Each structure stands twice: as C-alpha cells, then as structure tokens.
Amino acid sequence: MPASPPPPDDAPSAAPAALWRGLARHRPPGVDAADRAWRSPVRGPWLTSVLGAVLLATLPLVIVTGLLDWIAYGPRLDQAFPRDVGWLHPPVFDWPTRPAWLFRVTQGLHVTLGIVLVPVVLGKLWSVVPKLFDWPPARSAAQLLERLSLLLLVGGILFQTATGLLNIQYAYLFGFDFYTAHWYGAWIFTAALVTHVAVKLPRLVTALRGPGFVRTPVERTRPEPADPDGLVARRPGPATMSRRGVLALVGGGALLLAALTVGQSVDGLRRTALLLPRGRRIDDGPTGFPVNRSVAAAGVTPEQTGPGWRLTLRAGNRTVTLDRARLLGLAQHTAVLPIACVEGWSTSQTWTGVRLRDLAALVGAAGPATARVRSLERAGLFREAVLHGGQVTDPDALLALRVNGVDLSPDHGYPARIIVPALPGVHCTKWVAEIVFDG
Amino acid sequence: MAEFRRAYGAAPWHLLLLAGCFAVTGWIALRLAGEASALRMLLWFLGAVIAHDLVLFPVYASLDRALRRALGRAGAPSPLNHVRVPALGAGLLFLVYLPGILGLGDGTYLAATGLAPRALLGRWLAVSGALLAASALLYAARLLARRAR
Numbered sequence: 001m002p003a004s005p006p007p008p009d010d011a012p013s014a015a016p017a018a019l020w021r022g023l024a025r026h027r028p029p030g031v032d033a034a035d036r037a038w039r040s041p042v043r044g045p046w047l048t049s050v051l052g053a054v055l056l057a058t059l060p061l062v063i064v065t066g067l068l069d070w071i072a073y074g075p076r077l078d079q080a081f082p083r084d085v086g087w088l089h090p091p092v093f094d095w096p097t098r099p100a101w102l103f104r105v106t107q108g109l110h111v112t113l114g115i116v117l118v119p120v121v122l123g124k125l126w127s128v129v130p131k132l133f134d135w136p137p138a139r140s141a142a143q144l145l146e147r148l149s150l151l152l153l154v155g156g157i158l159f160q161t162a163t164g165l166l167n168i169q170y171a172y173l174f175g176f177d178f179y180t181a182h183w184y185g186a187w188i189f190t191a192a193l194v195t196h197v198a199v200k201l202p203r204l205v206t207a208l209r210g211p212g213f214v215r216t217p218v219e220r221t222r223p224e225p226a227d228p229d230g231l232v233a234r235r236p237g238p239a240t241m242s243r244r245g246v247l248a249l250v251g252g253g254a255l256l257l258a259a260l261t262v263g264q265s266v267d268g269l270r271r272t273a274l275l276l277p278r279g280r281r282i283d284d285g286p287t288g289f290p291v292n293r294s295v296a297a298a299g300v301t302p303e304q305t306g307p308g309w310r311l312t313l314r315a316g317n318r319t320v321t322l323d324r325a326r327l328l329g330l331a332q333h334t335a336v337l338p339i340a341c342v343e344g345w346s347t348s349q350t351w352t353g354v355r356l357r358d359l360a361a362l363v364g365a366a367g368p369a370t371a372r373v374r375s376l377e378r379a380g381l382f383r384e385a386v387l388h389g390g391q392v393t394d395p396d397a398l399l400a401l402r403v404n405g406v407d408l409s410p411d412h413g414y415p416a417r418i419i420v421p422a423l424p425g426v427h428c429t430k431w432v433a434e435i436v437f438d439g
Numbered sequence: 440m441a442e443f444r445r446a447y448g449a450a451p452w453h454l455l456l457l458a459g460c461f462a463v464t465g466w467i468a469l470r471l472a473g474e475a476s477a478l479r480m481l482l483w484f485l486g487a488v489i490a491h492d493l494v495l496f497p498v499y500a501s502l503d504r505a506l507r508r509a510l511g512r513a514g515a516p517s518p519l520n521h522v523r524v525p526a527l528g529a530g531l532l533f534l535v536y537l538p539g540i541l542g543l544g545d546g547t548y549l550a551a552t553g554l555a556p557r558a559l560l561g562r563w564l565a566v567s568g569a570l571l572a573a574s575a576l577l578y579a580a581r582l583l584a585r586r587a588r
Contacts, residue, residue, distance in 0.1 A: 014445065086466075086470065122531075129496055132492055140449070143448060146453075148461075149461070154492075155484045155487055155488045169538035170538070170544030170547040170548045171538035171543035176480050180471075188464050191459070191463035241523075249527065256531070260532070274559075291552055294553035294554075297553060
C-alpha cells in the first residue's frame, strides 16, 4: 500500500499534460480551506469499502426485484409501464402464478430494502464526500470520465430513492410519469453502478484488509494510513466515535427504518408502520384490510352494483350473462391468497368465489390464451386488465364474490373482483362487468 | 498500449467501460428528449445531487460541528453521542417519511382511498422524543454507574 497520497502539485503525466498541470496549479479560493476542514479520523478506505460491500450485496436485489415487478405487470400483454422501452429490458416471460406469494415478496423486497438501505447510502456518501471538493477535479481524461460517471451513480441512487419514496407516500410532486422516470433512472443507475464496481472492486478487496471489526475504544481509534484515493483526512481531529460505532449507527438506522416499514407487508404488524400511509386497517371487521382505490374514487355507483348488475362472459361469438345469485349458485372455491400493491403493501386474505376456468368453460373456452377483464370503472389506468392463460386456469384463480366469510365490501370490489395467485394488485380488477376469453 | 495508458490515464478497458455507461445514458436521454416532462426529470436528477451534496451534507456537518463544540469539552462519559444518535435517528425518519409527515400526499390519499389522512407529524415527534428519552436514560445510567465505581 502506498505510504502517502500524491501531493497536490504532483505533475500529472497524462496528455495533454499542460492542461492537467495548469488545472492543478490554479487552485480556486476555498479549496485549501476545504481540504483542511476534513477532520474525521474514521473516514478511510476500510469504512468506505465495508459500506460499499454491503451495498454491493444488497443493491442488485433491489434492481432485480424492480425489474421483476415490471415483468409481473405483463410486458407480453402490453401492460408493463413504461410500455415501449426499446431494446433495454430484461428477458420477458409469462409471470407465474406459483408460488402465490411471489409478487408479494418481489415488490415487498424492492420497496422495503430500498427504504432500509437509505442510511447505508447516506453513510457511504458521507465517507467519500471529501472527494467532491478535491482539487484538481481530474488529473487525466480517465479520471474526468470516471468522475462524470459518478454524477450518474450518485444522481441515479438519489433520484431512484426520492421518486420511490414520494410514490409510495402518494406525493406526486415531481410532475412527471413515475413509471417512466423510475424505469429509465434505474438503467442509468445500473450502468453507472456496474462501471463503478468494475473500476473499484480491486480497491474494495484490498481495503477490506484494513482495520477490521475488532473492538477499538473511541479514544484508541486512529486514522488509517494515508491512501492514494485521499479519503483519509490529512489533519484528523480526535475520534468521537469508533469505526465500529459508525457502522453500528448506520446499521441501527437501517433497523429503525425496517421496524417502521415491514408493517406494510406483514399482516400481524400492520400498525407498526407508524409513519406510512399504508400502515393502517380501515376497521377491525373482515373487510378492514387496506384499499388502494375506493368505490367513490373509481366513480362506480350503487345503481351499477345493485340488483341490476350482470356479469357478461364472452368467447368468440358466444355470450353468457349471469347475475350475482347465479354466480353464487355455481361451484364455489375458497383460497387464501395475498394481494400486493406495487407501492409496497400487501395482505393475505381468504377469498371465496367461482374459478375463472369454470367461467371460461361456461362460454366454451376451456383453455383460453388470454382473458380481458373489464371493470365498471370508466376512467383510471387499470379499469381493464389482461390475464394470460396460466393465470386463468390456475385452480385458485377466482372471480371472488366474498372475502373472509362475508360479501365483498363496495371498496373491495362488490359485486365481484378478480383474485389470482401472484398477480399484481392493480390487475386484480374490482367491480368486474365483463370477461372476454380469447383463443 | 503503454502510450495509450500514458495519454489517457488508465487501461483501454476503462475507456470501453465508461463509453458503455455513457452510451446507455445517452440513449436514454435521446429517448426521453421528446417527452414533455424530460426537463423536469433532468432537473430532479441533478437537483437530487445538489440537494444532498450542497445542502443536506453541509447542514448536518455544520450542526454536528456546532454540537461537538458545545459538548466536546463536557466531562466523561461524553454526552455527545447521546445527542448525536437520537438526532440522526429522528433526522433519518424525517427524511424518509417526509411526504407523510408534512402531509404532501394528503389530497391524493383522500381522493384515492376516501379515508381521512392521519396526522403523522405528531407521531414523528413522539418517535423522536422516545429516541431522545431512551438515549438520555442510557446516559443517566452510565453516569450513575461511573459514580458508583
């Protein structure tokens, strides 16, 4: 390991040498003061690398679960947002119905882990922030390009976190389409992350051999030896926290956020999500579980869902119309299935209704390729959803009429709603008016 | 090869990798350029960096410096981290749950769910107070233990 960092007036050898040398020589006012202001004795390659290693192990999980959520929306059925993404997308496949908790876990992990990692990201940025004010900003074309890619890396993670946090808390302040921005932001971040890891991984591995996790009292905490990246302070002050203490602080922050977030996804802990809008039940009754879109918001009226309501089934030129009493007269099936929203909450409930494959058989479509489900709702992005064949024929795929032993409440989709294992919540269409089976 | 390395400042694969990274970003920029909200996205992207590097970081670093100045000379055990840790916890919660705490999404929430939004500011204050109280209790216990010795 090199003993000392290059002095600031080090003559760079990269071309054009005159440019880099001139840049290094012309130090703007304040640069030297900033250089002296970094006093923390715990900043250094080891701490940065430990935080980096944690992010290296966890961020890919956030990225992959995010992409899986896009696939779960059904790009093959033209239902994934954004729709037209060109060549830049993961391989698409029909989203399976098993295990039934699949979407609950992928989206729950994406949102929860994204939140829990906030203090790790902030800690990592804190550990490298002196580099931002370094002068000269670059000593070669290679360094200049690398620093520009760091703008994409830091901008990417902050942009993804900010848009995600605003979206799950109903605050669409940004004024652009969330799906489009979060999708392309993810790719910019991922490309920058791959680049950063490829460039820095050898440094990370070397630096992890540093001070280690051995308990060191605060008063005996010393800075690491000066490093070529200049992370270690030139004039360190006395330690006020050990390196272990800093890591415990970051980990404690992550645990605190986890404790206040998992309630969105775990039924028994619902109320512990104290500071999130989805951490609540509507009431203590059997239909008290969360609602994303109320019957009033959907503009569905009591007249539409009253005794005059009919379900229309179509396949080819065959049409069958059923009222609710006839639906209740058909073979009923009960299944415990989760419903999970892409905005980070999920719940498991006991649903009763008619199997979708039985309804398909009623109109002579035994093995349909797709089913297009239409709601009574007139506006709204999700008033219509298409299910693929596997989602129609799954034995637990239901047109639910009842939940937890009672009729569906208006807000949960009375008179009838779709519930299919592992299907994203927005595609579990409520207030169903018509199902068209195709193929 | 050595000539390239000297002129560029790193190995050729480094340039290739960065070219790939910028190609992805450039392609996305071109793709989004036609969107009416493209400028807003760019502003939010750059704004996020500025908000962290030039606002959030200087603010918390200055607060910490002031705190160290105020408590740094206090006797042992130092109360410094007993203020720092709960303050950071409260700040972290505020940052992450800010839209709810400030009620920024209340209108959308009411329109979508028909439920009256809950006031989360009081809850955040309560959680922050609990963190501070727990930390103060721990400090008191440490003081007592030290005196007993």
